[in-house]
Structure formats: structure tokens, C-alpha cells
Amino acid sequence: MVQEDETMRKGPWTEHEDYQLVFHVHMFGDRRWDFIANVSGLKRTGKSCRLRWVNYLHPGLKRGKMAPHEERLVLELHSKFGNRWSKIARKLPGRTDNEIKNYWRTHMRKKAQEKKRTTLSRSSSPSFSHSSSSSSICTSNPTIDSMPMIETKERSFYDTGGVEMFSVMKGKNKNNNNSFKKAATRVSDSSDGHEGYCSMDDIWKDIDLDLLEDDHSIKPVFDPYSEIAVPSLTWEYNYCSSTSWTFNGQEEFGKDMISLTSQQFSAGLTD
DNA sequence: AATCCCTTCAACCGCCGTCTC
DNA sequence: TGAGACGGCGGTTGAAGGGAT
Numbered sequence: 001m002v003q004e005d006e007t008m009r010k011g012p013w014t015e016h017e018d019y020q021l022v023f024h025v026h027m028f029g030d031r032r033w034d035f036i037a038n039v040s041g042l043k044r045t046g047k048s049c050r051l052r053w054v055n056y057l058h059p060g061l062k063r064g065k066m067a068p069h070e071e072r073l074v075l076e077l078h079s080k081f082g083n084r085w086s087k088i089a090r091k092l093p094g095r096t097d098n099e100i101k102n103y104w105r106t107h108m109r110k111k112a113q114e115k116k117r118t119t120l121s122r123s124s125s126p127s128f129s130h131s132s133s134s135s136s137i138c139t140s141n142p143t144i145d146s147m148p149m150i151e152t153k154e155r156s157f158y159d160t161g162g163v164e165m166f167s168v169m170k171g172k173n174k175n176n177n178n179s180f181k182k183a184a185t186r187v188s189d190s191s192d193g194h195e196g197y198c199s200m201d202d203i204w205k206d207i208d209l210d211l212l213e214d215d216h217s218i219k220p221v222f223d224p225y226s227e228i229a230v231p232s233l234t235w236e237y238n239y240c241s242s243t244s245w246t247f248n249g250q251e252e253f254g255k256d257m258i259s260l261t262s263q264q265f266s267a268g269l270t271d
Numbered sequence: 272a273a274t275c276c277c278t279t280c281a282a283c284c285g286c287c288g289t290c291t292c
Numbered sequence: 293t294g295a296g297a298c299g300g301c302g303g304t305t306g307a308a309g310g311g312a313t
Contacts, residue, residue: 012281012307034298050299051282086301097301102280 009043013052017042021049022057030054055098062094066103074100074107 013021024040030053033046042049055061066074070092077088085097085104092100 010283031299046298047284047300048282054300055281083302098281101302106278106280 007043008045008048010048013056017044018052018057021052025053025057051098055096060094061096066095070095071103071107074103078104 009017020040020042021036024036028036028039030036030050033050035046037044037046037049040049044052073092074088077091081087083101085101089095089097089100
């Protein structure tokens with residue numbers, strides 16, 4: 001178990017931390033967060049790791065503004081489910097509960113302000129009743145019910161596999177360690193402000209491109225849009241066994257680490 | 272150009288449900 | 293069956309960025 005003491009880091013994540021987390025999530029899947037927090041060497045709690053992954057690092061996430069149909073859907077779903085943000089998020093592929101929650105807060109604040117303005121300007125008319133955006137929406141809208149709902153007994157939207165992946169892929173491809181290494185190196189480059197990444201999108205893009213070259217595209221093990229767990233052939237037990245990775249000039253993801261994490265992983269499997 | 276205000280969103284906190292022993 | 297560990301969820305906060313003044 002990860003000790004939550006004064007040595008735990010808090011606050012914004014660094015790119016280095018992000019890489020460590022992404023790497024370990026792909027190694028072990030996104031289930032055992034305390035374990036990942038432990039073996040990754042991140043001075044973060046399992047909870048913090050999970051949140052970072054779910055809300056920011058997951059490759060299936062959309063970025064940017066909500067599309068009009070998404071906004072509409074949020075309204076509809078909120079009228080149906082209330083503040084069950086995670087439930088709403090499951091109907092909006094690529095959006096997180098946190099994102100929707102934030103959107104709703106902003107949205108409702110705006111609405112409240114508009115409402116206030118409207119009622120003030122029309123205060124002379126007592127019969128006027130302002131129908132809220134949500135109340136005017138039919139709650140049995142078939143578009144909602146036809147949306148895929150990934151229930152918790154199944155793999156979550158964010159699940160990359162990990163544990164199962166390990167057993168499935170053992171001993172297949174051994175040539176895929178370049179992309180993360182390269183990407184990791186570029187992160188170290190970025191520290192001096194030359195050719196660094198701006199976002200995780202860039203990172204994933206780079207990784208994707210590299211692995212496509214090898215005809216083994218890296219993808220999240222679980223396709224967030226399919227509801228079906230898709231075992232990836234790219235990340236495997238031997239993924240990093242032959243080369244060390246560098247961050248800021250330090251070897252970090254090398255044999256030693258992998259053997260260590262493998263031991264700990266085995267221990268984790270047996271408990 | 273400086274300051275203030277507002278908006279956005281990443282991250283934390285605390286509670287609760289589930290799982291495991 | 294009960295206790296502890298852990299993950300998930302919703303509420304809240306605070307930093308950062310951008311626009312207005």
C-alpha cells in the first residue's frame with residue numbers, strides 16, 4: 001500500500017510523471033492503482049494516478065469544446081440521471097465525468113445568470129414562468145437509451161487491460177520498445193525548451209506513428225468505442241526488456257526496473 | 272501596460288460501495 | 293461475517309489563462 005504521508009507529491013503533474021504513469025498503466029492495466037503508484041516510483045497516491053489517467057492521459061479522450069449534440073446530450077442525461085456524472089460520461093465517449101461536471105457547472109451558472117436577468121427584466125409579469133433547460137426535455141428520449149452504456153461489471157471505458165494483456169501477449173513481438181523510448185527522450189529534450197511536446201496528443205501521435213512503422217500500432221488495449229475488450233498485440237511482457245529508456249539523461253526504464261516490477265507484479269498477482 | 276475579474280479545468284478531499292481475507 | 297483495503301464518485305478548490313477596463 002502506498003503511504004500517504006508528507007513525501008507524497010501533490011499538485012500538477014509533470015511530463016515525466018505522465019510518462020511514468022502511461023508506461024506503467026500499459027504494463028499493468030488500469031485496475032490496481034495502488035500497485036501502479038508503488039512500482040512506478042511516482043510519489044503519488046493510487047487515487048491520484050487513477051485520476052490523472054482517467055481525466056487526462058487516457059488516449060481515448062476527446063479534447064476541446066463540447067459539440068452541440070454533446071451539450072444536448074448532457075442536458076438530456078442530466079435531466080434523467082441528475083448529478084450522476086460518471087453515468088452521464090459513459091454515454092459520451094471520450095468525455096470524462098470531471099469534464100462533464102465542470103461543463104455543467106459553467107453551463108448552469110450561465111443559465112442561472114440568464115434566468116436572473118430574464119426574471120428581473122420581466123418581473124412585472126407574474127405569470128411568466130421560466131422553464132429550465134432540463135425540464136423541457138423528454139426523459140425517455142430514445143437517443144439516450146440507445147447509447148452504449150458500459151456497466152461497471154464490464155471493463156471500464158478507461159481500461160487498457162494490463163494483467164490479461166500480459167498473459168495473452170507473452171513472447172510475441174519484441175521490437176516495439178523504440179517508440180516510448182523515443183517519446184521519452186523527446187520529453188527529456190523538451191525540458192530545455194527545444195523540441196518538447198505540448199500535449200499528450202502529440203505523445204500518443206508519435207507513439208502511434210512509430211509503431212505503425214513496425215506494423216504494430218499501439219492502441220489502448222480496450223477500445224473505448226467498442227465496448228469490447230480488445231487485446232493489444234503491442235505491449236507485452238518483453239516490451240522493454242532489451243533497452244533502457246532515458247529521462248533527463250537518466251536511465252530509468254531498463255532491465256532492472258522491469259525485473260523489479262515483474263517481481264512485484266507477480267507478488268501482486270498472488271495476493 | 273497594469274490590474275481586475277471571470278472562466279475553465281486539473282486536482283484534491285471525503286464519503287461510499289465493493290472486494291478480499 | 294466483520295474489518296480493512298481499495299476503487300469510484302461527486303463536491304469543491306485553486307491556479308492559470310484570457311478578456312475587459
